[in-house]
Amino acid sequence: MKEIIMIIRPQNLEDVKEIIESINCGGMTISTVMGCGSQKGNVKGFNEIKGFKTTINLLPKIKVEVVVDDKDVETLIMSVREHLVTDHVGDGKIFVRNIEQAVRIRTGERGVKAL
Ligand SMILES: Nc1ncnc2c1ncn2[C@@H]1O[C@H](COP(=O)(O)OP(=O)(O)OP(=O)(O)O)[C@@H](O)[C@H]1O
Numbered sequence: 001m002k003e004i005i006m007i008i009r010p011q012n013l014e015d016v017k018e019i020i021e022s023i024n025c026g027g028m029t030i031s032t033v034m035g036c037g038s039q040k041g042n043v044k045g046f047n048e049i050k051g052f053k054t055t056i057n058l059l060p061k062i063k064v065e066v067v068v069d070d071k072d073v074e075t076l077i078m079s080v081r082e083h084l085v086t087d088h089v090g091d092g093k094i095f096v097r098n099i100e101q102a103v104r105i106r107t108g109e110r111g112v113k114a115l
């Protein structure tokens with residue numbers, strides 16, 4: 001199992017929910033977060049701020065966490081990229097980490113069956 005962590009633009013949440021639903025995984029966790037990437041939250045671009053001291057600016061983002069079967073990881077990544085990619089910075093980022101175990105508390109099911 002892998003956890004896919006996606007930091008996306010708030011307006012893309014509905015698209016990502018539909019993509020997750022389409023791969024039929026068990027659930028998801030959504031949070032509102034603040035963040036910045038390589039532009040440090042500067043929306044105007046590097047050149048306009050060159051030579052000036054810049055401060056980090058945190059922008060509102062949505063964090064989507066979903067634990068999936070290994071076989072669904074690439075499908076999810078490719079589909080999210082396909083739907084969310086634009087030619088602008090800030091499209092978001094996807095992180096993947098290993099998940100050791102999952103347990104459905106109600107039934108005691110474990111592993112992929114618990115997702
Ligand atoms: N290295 C990182 N560690 C933790 N969170 C990150 C990291 N990079 C990006 N994020 C999160 O992802 C959000 C979106 O990042 P963003 O898409 O701007 O990445 P980027 O590397 O700047 O790419 P781009 O050049 O396309 O903008 C950030 O606001 C932040 O919340």
Ligand SMILES: [Mg+2]
Pocket residue numbers: 036037038039040089090091
């Ligand atoms: Mg960026």
